[in-house]
Amino acid sequence: MKTKAEIISIGSELTSGQNLDAHSQWLSRRLAEIGISVGWHTTVADDLDANVEVFRIATRRAALVLMTGGLGPTQDDLTREALAKLAGVELVFDEHSFAEIKAMFTRRGRSFPERNRVQALFPVGAEPIPNANGTAPGVWMIVDGCAIAAMPGVPSEMHAMYETQVKPRVLALGHGGGVLVQRKINCFGAGESAVEEKLLDLTRRDHVPEVGITVSDATISLRILAHAPDQAAAQALIAPVEKTILTRLGDLVYGFEEEELQEVVLRLLAEKRLTLATAESITGGQVAQRITRQPGASRWFRGGIVAYDNGIKADLLGVPQELLDTHGAVSPPVVEAMAVGCRARMKTDLAVSTSGLAGPDGGTPEKPIGLVFVGLAWPGGVLSRSWNWGGSRTEVQSRTAKLALNLVRLHLSRER
C-alpha cells in the first residue's frame, strides 16, 4: 500500500538553478509534524508533457502529492492544464473562484487584467482551494486513489494555504495517522564511521525506531525517528534508544536538536561564572565570532586577539620568540603559550587558542596542510590537542574553531 508523500516544485527558474527550492523542505517539515513521511521531492521545468509525466509517476508511487508553482496567469503556468491531462478531463470555468479573483483586484485598487481569467479554470471533478493572500486559487483533486493539492509558488500564499486549507484536507484523509517525532543528538570529536561503529545494532536499516547518522562540517548528528500513534508513544520509542546512545558515546555528545558548541560553552561558563578569551591564529577570529553570535555572550566573553602574524603572537600574547624560532608557530608549546599569554593579557579565567596550517600553500611532510593545534589555559594549568583535518581552507578553519570550542566544553564539563 502506498503510504508516503511526494512534493513537486514546478518552474524552470528552479531546474535552471536560478532560484533555490525552499518549499520542499518547508512542506516536508509540516508533513512530518502530522505523521506523514515524505519519500520524494521532484522539481520539473515549465514543460507540459514533462509535468504530466512527473505527476503520473508521483500518483503511482505516493498516497499524497503536494505541488507548488505553475498557477499564475502567464503562458508558462501549466499546472491546471497538466492536472486535467493527468486525469483525462477538460478544464471548466468556475464562476465562484472568478468572482473571488476579481474581488482581490478590487480590494487592491487595481483593474482586472483579462489574462487572470485563466486562474478560474479547473479540471472537471477538482475542488478549488481559496487563496486568502493572492489571486491564484489552489487545486484539490483525487487521481487514481492519490490525493493532490496544487498550491501557488509565492511563499506567503503557499504557507497560508497549506496551514488553513490543505492541512485539514490531508488530516481528513486519515493517512499517516499519528505522528513522526524526531530526536537529534549532536556529537563532536570523532569521525562518522568511528561513531557508527559503536551503534551498528541501532543504525541497521530495519531498526525501530529508525536511527540515522549524518555529518556536517565535522559535527556528527544522530537522528532517532519514531512513527507512533501519538507524541507519548513516540517518546516511549525514542527514550530507551536515546539513553543507549548517550551511554555509549559518553562525552562525544555535546547537545541536542539545533544546539551548537558555542551555546553549550556559554551555558557552562554561565553556570560556573567563568570568563573566557580567545587567541586565534589559523581560525582568524572565527572562534570569537561563533561565541559572539550568541545573545548575551558579552557577559562571559571578554574579547580576543587574532594573532595572525608571528610578531603579534610575541608582542600582544607574550609568546617567547625563542619558542617560535625553535618549534614554529604550529606546535604544542606555541599554542599553549598563546593561551597562557591571552589569559594573562585579557584577565580572564580561561583562554583558548588555535594554530595550524589551513592551506592551500605552506604544508611540509612533517607539518601537512590540515594539521592544527588548539590550547587551553585555566587557573590550574594549560594543555593542547592536535588534529589532522581534510578539506578546504575554510573547512579546516571552521572545523578547528569547533575543535577549540569543544576543548573548552570538555574542560568545563569534566570539572564538575
Added chain:
Amino acid sequence: MKTKAEIISIGSELTSGQNLDAHSQWLSRRLAEIGISVGWHTTVADDLDANVEVFRIATRRAALVLMTGGLGPTQDDLTREALAKLAGVELVFDEHSFAEIKAMFTRRGRSFPERNRVQALFPVGAEPIPNANGTAPGVWMIVDGCAIAAMPGVPSEMHAMYETQVKPRVLALGHGGGVLVQRKINCFGAGESAVEEKLLDLTRRDHVPEVGITVSDATISLRILAHAPDQAAAQALIAPVEKTILTRLGDLVYGFEEEELQEVVLRLLAEKRLTLATAESITGGQVAQRITRQPGASRWFRGGIVAYDNGIKADLLGVPQELLDTHGAVSPPVVEAMAVGCRARMKTDLAVSTSGLAGPDGGTPEKPIGLVFVGLAWPGGVLSRSWNWGGSRTEVQSRTAKLALNLVRLHLSRER
C-alpha cells in the same frame, strides 16, 4: 531523442526536511554554463528500492544524470548498491581505489576503519572517479544510453570532483548546444530598490539579455543572462549591458561573479603594499575571519583585537575611559579611537573598527538595535560612518562586517 539532464539528491535528511538541498541548484548552474538544460531535480530517501526506481525513471527520460550522496561508509549509504541493481550487475572490489582510500587515512594520521572498505566497491562496468578531497570515490557509468555520475554529498568534495573529473567526461559526450552565459555584478552600499531605480529599463522582463537583481545579506547582485550559439555571441550580448550598469552604479560596484568584499580589499592592499588590522566590538571577530578565509591573507593582514568588553577597549586599544563614559561605546568618537589605537598597537598602515548594537537586548530610543558605527584609521587621519540595519542579531553582525570591509575598499580605491 533525450537531451536533458536530471539531478538526483539522495538522503532521508533531505526528504524529511531536516536539511536543505543546495546541490541541485549548484549543479544546474554548472550544466547551464556548458549549454546543458536540466529538466528534473529528484530527491529520494535512503531506501534501496526507491533509489533503484528513481534511477530507472531518470535513465529513461534524461541523457545525463548527476547524483550526489549515499557514497559514505555507513549502512544508509546505498548509492553503489542501487546503481548495481539498476544495471543488473554485481559489485566488485577495486584494489586501486582501496589503496587511495587507505592513503587518505594515512595522510591524515588516522587508522583505517574497516567499514570504509565498502567505498572501494563498484558496479561491474563502472569507472571509479578519484576523490582528491575525501575518502569516497565517485562512480561513472553508462546505463541504457544514459551517462551517470555519482558524487559524494560533502560540498567541497562534490564541487572539486565535478569541476576536475565529471565536467570533462560530460563535455566529451558532446551533449548540449549553444551556451547559457551569466555575468554577475556585485554591489554594496545601497538598498535593492535604490539600485534597481537606476536600472529600470534593463530589469524589464522582456529585456534581452535578461537582467535580474537579487539581494543576499545586504549585497546586491545583478545577473545578466545571455543564451547564444557560442561564448563569443553571448559575450557580445552581455558587454554593452555590463558597461551601462557599471557607468550608472559607479563605486557601488565592488566585484564580479562570486567575488566577495574581503577579496577586493586584499587585492587592493597587495597592489598598494599596505597592511591592515582590525578592532572589533559588535562583529566579534567576523571582519578578521572574513579576511583570513582568503588564501595568502597573512601577507597583508597582521591581526586583530576583539574588544567585546569595554575594559579591553581601554586596556588593549587605548580608548580613553573619558570617551567611553561621555559618548558610550557605540559612538563615532569611540569607534574612531578604536581604529587609531589598533593601528598604533598592531603597527599597521590601516586599521578598521566596528561598534554597535546587535540585539536582541540593549536598544534605546536614541541608540536603537541595528545602529552601528565603523571606523578607519590611516597614516593621514581617521573617519567613521554609521548605518541603521534591520534584521536579526547575526544579520546585523554580518552586514556590519561587510560595511567595515567596504569602508576599507572605498578608501583604497579612491586613493588611486
